[in-house]
Amino acid sequence: xxxxxxxxxxxxxxxxxxxxxxxxxxxxxxxxxxxxxxxxxxxxxxxxxxxxxxxxxxxxxxxxxxxxxxxxxxxxxxxxxxxxxxxxxxxxxxxxxxxxxxxxxxxxxxxxxxxxxxxxxxxxxxxxxxxxxxxxxxxxxxxxxxxxxxxxxxxxxxxxxxxxxxxxxxxxxxxxxxxxxxxxxxxxxxxxxxxxxx
Numbered sequence: 722x723x724x725x726x727x728x729x730x731x732x733x734x735x736x737x738x739x740x741x742x743x744x745x746x747x748x749x750x751x752x753x754x755x756x757x758x759x760x761x762x763x764x765x766x767x768x769x770x771x772x773x774x775x776x777x778x779x780x781x782x783x784x785x786x787x788x789x790x791x792x793x794x795x796x797x798x799x800x801x802x803x804x805x806x807x808x809x810x811x812x813x814x815x816x817x818x819x820x821x822x823x824x825x826x827x828x829x830x831x832x833x834x835x836x837x838x839x840x841x842x843x844x845x846x847x848x849x850x851x852x853x854x855x856x857x858x859x860x861x862x863x864x865x866x867x868x869x870x871x872x873x874x875x876x877x878x879x880x881x882x883x884x885x886x887x888x889x890x891x892x893x894x895x896x897x898x899x900x901x902x903x904x905x906x907x908x909x910x911x912x913x914x915x916x917x918x919x
Contacts, residue, residue, distance in 0.1 A: 777906045779805045785818035793818045795910040800903040826877040
């Protein structure tokens with residue numbers, strides 16, 4: 722089956738592999754882009770994921786102010802000062818700051834959720850599920866699903882990206898890992914809203 726050069730280039734950009742590998746993966750997946758991408762991830766071929774192990778200590782502290790009512794500062798790290806000054810990287814930081822202003826996440830990622838906060842919500846969900854009379858052997862599984870959904874809404878990297886709700890913020894950052902050839906890490910953020918009581 723013939724695969725389009727646009728799909729090959731898109732897969733190459735997303736994964737950081739060569740054109741030949743991207744074309745071969747698409748041919749193997751009979752032209753199905755999502756299947757090819759998933760297969761490459763399973764094989765560990767995406768360089769962006771390998772970059773995740775590299776140290777990211779350069780970067781930018783970006784900010785966004787919405788109508789003088791919501792202010793955001795966000796620290797996004799990369800590996801080199803060269804990339805930190807790149808327009809693609811600085812636009813990513815601006816997009817992230819704007820997303821944080823609009824979506825009000827509480828945590829960077831699910832890994833950043835404190836154990837006591839997670840345990841408290843888990844207990845509330847478990848009590849609710851038991852009160853609904855669900856089978857005892859299903860409670861843990863149901864609670865785990867509820868926790869995942871609950872924190873996906875509160876964790877920046879799991880939220881649907883405001884400019885493209887079909888992808889998460891985490892996927893948007895991974896795209897930039899591949900484009901820029903460096904490990905990119907959203908380190909921390911703060912969001913202030915006028916009149917909000919801490």
